[in-house]
Amino acid sequence: xxxxxxxxxxxxxxxxxxxxxxxxxxxxxxxxxxxxxxxxxxxxxxxxxxxxxxxxxxxxxxxxxxxxxxxxxxxxxxxxxxxxxxxxxxxxxxxxxxxxxxxxxxxxxxxxxxxxxxxxxxxxxxxxxxxxxxxxxxxxxxxxxxxxxxxxxxxxxxxxxxxxxxxxxxxxxxxxxxxxxxxxxxxxxxxxxxxxxxxxxxxxxxxxxxxxxxxxxxxxxxxxxxxxxxxxxxxxxxxxxxxxxxxxxxxxxxxxxxxxxxxxxxxxxxxxxxxxxxxxxxxxxxxxxxxxxxxxxxxxxxxxxxxxxxxxxxxxxxxxxxxxxxxxxxxxxxxxxxxxxxxxxxxxxxxxxxxxxxxxxxxxxxxxxxxxxxxxxxxxxxxxxxxxxxxxxxxxxxxxxxxxxxxxxxxxxxxxxxxxxxxxxxxxxxxxxxxxxxxxxxxxxxxxxxxxxxxxxxxxxxxxxxxxxxxxxxxxxxxxxxxxxxxxxxxxxxxxxxxxxxxxxxxxxxxxxxxxxxxxxxxxxxxxxxxxxxxxxxxxxxxx
Numbered sequence: 017x018x019x020x021x022x023x024x025x026x027x028x029x030x031x032x033x034x035x036x037x038x039x040x041x042x043x044x045x046x047x048x049x050x051x052x053x054x055x056x057x058x059x060x061x062x063x064x065x066x067x068x069x070x071x072x073x074x075x076x077x078x079x080x081x082x083x084x085x086x087x088x089x090x091x092x093x094x095x096x097x098x099x100x101x102x103x104x105x106x107x108x109x110x111x112x113x114x115x116x117x118x119x120x121x122x123x124x125x126x127x128x129x130x131x132x133x134x135x136x137x138x139x140x141x142x143x144x145x146x147x148x149x150x151x152x153x154x155x156x157x158x159x160x161x162x163x164x165x166x167x168x169x170x171x172x173x174x175x176x177x178x179x180x181x182x183x184x185x186x187x188x189x190x191x192x193x194x195x196x197x198x199x200x201x202x203x204x205x206x207x208x209x210x211x212x213x214x215x216x217x218x219x220x221x222x223x224x225x226x227x228x229x230x231x232x233x234x235x236x237x238x239x240x241x242x243x244x245x246x247x248x249x250x251x252x253x254x255x256x257x258x259x260x261x262x263x264x265x266x267x268x269x270x271x272x273x274x275x276x277x278x279x280x281x282x283x284x285x286x287x288x289x290x291x292x293x294x295x296x297x298x299x300x301x302x303x304x305x306x307x308x309x310x311x312x313x314x315x316x317x318x319x320x321x322x323x324x325x326x327x328x329x330x331x332x333x334x335x336x337x338x339x340x341x342x343x344x345x346x347x348x349x350x351x352x353x354x355x356x357x358x359x360x361x362x363x364x365x366x367x368x369x370x371x372x373x374x375x376x377x378x379x380x381x382x383x384x385x386x387x388x389x390x391x392x393x394x395x396x397x398x399x400x401x402x403x404x405x406x407x408x409x410x411x412x413x414x415x416x417x418x419x420x421x422x423x424x425x426x427x428x429x430x431x432x433x434x435x436x437x438x439x440x441x442x443x444x445x446x447x448x449x450x451x452x453x454x455x456x457x458x459x460x461x462x463x464x465x466x467x468x469x470x471x472x473x474x475x476x477x478x479x480x481x482x483x484x485x486x487x488x489x490x491x492x493x494x495x496x497x498x499x500x501x502x503x504x505x506x507x508x509x510x511x512x513x514x515x516x517x518x519x520x521x522x523x524x525x526x527x528x529x530x531x532x533x534x535x536x537x538x539x540x541x542x543x544x545x546x547x548x549x550x551x552x553x554x555x556x557x558x559x560x
Contacts, residue, residue: 020243020273020281023057023156023189023225023251024050024266026297027072028089030257031061036301040071044079049296050254051084053289054282055266057156057249058084059117064107073111087115087156092144095132099143109151116148119158119191122176123165134172141176142183149184156249157185158227163197166205174212181213181221187249188213188224192238195231195261202228202238206245225249228264230256235264240272243279254297255309267294271311271343284342291344311343318348325349325359360385364406381409391518392490392499398516400506400536401529416538417470418443419531424458424523436461444473459485459526466534479508480537487522504529508537 027043030036038046047058060076061069076086088111093102100106108116120141121127127137141157148155157180159165159173166173177188190206197205206224213222226242226249228235239250250273256265267290273279274287291312298305307315317340319325327334332347340346349362360378364370385395388405395402407413420441428434438461439452451469455461463482471477484505489498502517502525513536517528 017243017277017279018248020247020279021056021225021249022054022266022270022281023059023087023249024055024084024253025059025089025227025251025263026050026253026255026257028059028061028069029251029259029263030253030255032259033257033262035303036257038300040068040075042300043068043072044075046297046300047076047081047084047086048079049293051081052286053293054286055084057087057115059087059089060111060113062089063111064090064104070107070111073113077112085115085154086113087117088113089117089119092118092120092140093147095130095136095140099147102144105144105147108148109153113153115154115156117156117158117189118144118148119160120144120176120180121161122159122173122191123161124169124172125165126161138176138179142179145180145183145185155185156187156189156225157181158189158191158251160191161193162190163192163202163205164194166209167201170208174209174216177209177213178216181217186223188222189227189249189251190224190242190247191227192229192235193227195229195235197228197234197238198232199234199237199241203241203245206242206247210246223248225251227251229258230261230263230265233261235262236268236272239264239269240277243273243277255294255301255303255306257297257301257303265309267312268310271338275338275342287342288344312345314348316340317345320359322359325362329362360406370412381406384409392501393516393518394501394503395516398503398514398529398532400513400515401532403540404515404532404535414539416444416474416535419527420448422462422465422527424461426458438462438465440465440469442466442469444470449473458523459530462523462527463530466530470534470538474538477534477537480534481507482533483507483512485526487525490518500525502526502529504533506533506537513537 252264252266256262294312422440453464515532517525519525
């Protein structure tokens, strides 16, 4: 099978997704990451459409990309004007990129909607491609709405491709712009189109690409199917960001090509960077990473059922379709009321813990976990608290501080937002420390006060940050007396860990999770967490 080229449009098509936006500088940072992983083409934006994209291309001129070709995007010329006078095409050329991608109308319905004629539309495609080629550019032609157009008028749809290729287009990209094409139809059409082109063009002119959207949840499958049918370029976005339901997710496309089809579109070393790339772009876009995202999600190789864990200890492929490390991910074993002793034993080993002695074994720990989860605890999401809990059960827990008391007050003036104040008294090595601090909310104030108190004894706390804070009502039928579950995620320069608290009082539950977080940090300074995640993609945040 021919090599497959990867074309990333996160910076253009991805930003058309709801709530997705990047500054020009952020786009440069993302482009550098994409280049580092081995992406062949990076579509930077539409230079004729907005100042931000124009700025990106100006900044990109000062960056040395080692793998990728930066690509400017735009449309064919406008109807009934000279191609050299078209402002969009001239803006593309002014961007200075070695590659340009232009889209044209393929569906006769769209030509009619635009009050154009089929002949003029064809001339727009041919003249635009020829003009850009005359300026020494590599040209990628995106056949917009190709599959819908082919279903309605196959003869004209293919004619637009022949026109683009005859004018010098280097790639003909078939676009499922509406995302409604079924996989079996897409495969048939790609094969038919390739056969039709072979009758009209020389073999070197037939380089087909695929661009799919996910409106039917089939973007990745359609991209892979197109490759199997002869496509040599796949366009998509990292994390599947894009308009409506998104584009083909390259974090799934690339591992499928490499690991399932044996097509080495990027090197094995770069494939291992896939999870970090996904999370970096999620963080830059200020979007929560999807745990269930295939290959790179936190839950992609997570196991909870006791039977499953027992099996993977003996033979991982019994419940895993591939080795997680190939994409930079890791196996995670979750501990919950569905767990068996295999889960506990595996998790303890993963955390470097010894369960032997002290009258406790894994079966007893499982029994205690199930009791606690009946009360609302959820240890599959709280590795830090799980470790501390097991240490307490086995009498291995040595607290680094002891809470004597705390007080939290909220103050609200009519003309100012709420402020929170916390006073805390703790004991460390038979010494008491009393401190007070303010915060953006009660938990933030508690965090600041505890950090200030412990800082007298443990100066390395500066590296610890609270990065996520979640509150869940366990059973809303109890109204304001319902128990709440608080999950806190913390990080330092080496690791990420999660802790949990449960109580009818949200402040008490928050304190439990907060105290566990600090105990974990201080009692296990050299331990790295089980999920193996780096922290360069996380920015600290305070809890309210």
